[in-house]
Amino acid sequence: MHRITRRLVGFVAISAASLGVIACTPYATFPSDSDSVVLTPGVYPVPQLMGKALSETYARTMGDLELVPPAVAGEEATPAPLIYALPSGINERDWRQVGILTEVDSAREVTMADIEAGLPIWEIKQVRVRSNRAEVDVAYPSSGDLYQLATLVYEAEPFRAYQLDVFQRWLIPADRPVCENPSEIARIEAEQAA
Incomplete structure (x- = not known):
């Protein structure tokens, strides 16, 4: 009897310690927070969450923007394309992968010309993952030259992909997106060197 009680107490202690460690798991982020x-x-x-977040934010916010006039007279105006920007530190291959993962036909990487022309741009600000929960912050174009922030919360079941749980728009102005596209930066550096 004493041995069973000792094992039971040991099991309860290990379970409680494990639960404490799991409950205190910090977020892993990109780009990194200080701690x-x-x-x-x-x-x-990360690429899958960025692609899903861009696609979802684009679908929910593009209706707030003016339609793009047709290039040829007589055709219909179209919604603005999904021009996306990602944080610095992401290579060219991953930029392309995120664009494909958006599953939006008009999706393309931001260029300096887009920034200078003032075109609407959707920008990933940060990705945070903890266990089966992930959050993605996206800056999206609002009226005029105003950009605002949205947070998308994803949940995942074990061995399943993350699914959108919450889409939260914040009434917080965000900075206008910048071009951190490595292929665009390389092109500009090559032009300056020539």
């Missing part, structure tokens, strides 16, 4: 673990931007689930 968080850094996520690798090209490794699952």
Whole structure:
């Protein structure tokens, strides 16, 4: 009897300690916060979360923007394309992968010409992952030259992909997106060197 009680107490103690460790798991982020673990931007689930977040934010906010006039007279005006910007530290291959993962036909990487022309741009600000919960902050174009922030919260079941749980628009102005596209930066550097 004493041995069973001792094992039961040991099991309860280990279970409580494990639960405490799991409950206190910090967020891993990209780009990094000052005190968080850094996520690798090209490794699952970061590209998938960025692609899903851009696609969802674009779908929910493009109706707030004016339609793009047709290039040829007589054709219909179209919604603005999904021009996306990602944080610095992401390579060209991962930029392309995120664009594909948006599953939006008009999706393309931001260029300096887009910034200078004042075109609407959707920008990933940060990705945070903790266990089965992930959050993505996206700056999206609002009226005029105003950009605002949205947070998308994703939940995942074990061995399943993350699914959108909450889309929260914040009435917080965000900075206008910048071009951190490595292929665009390389092109500009090559032009300046020539």
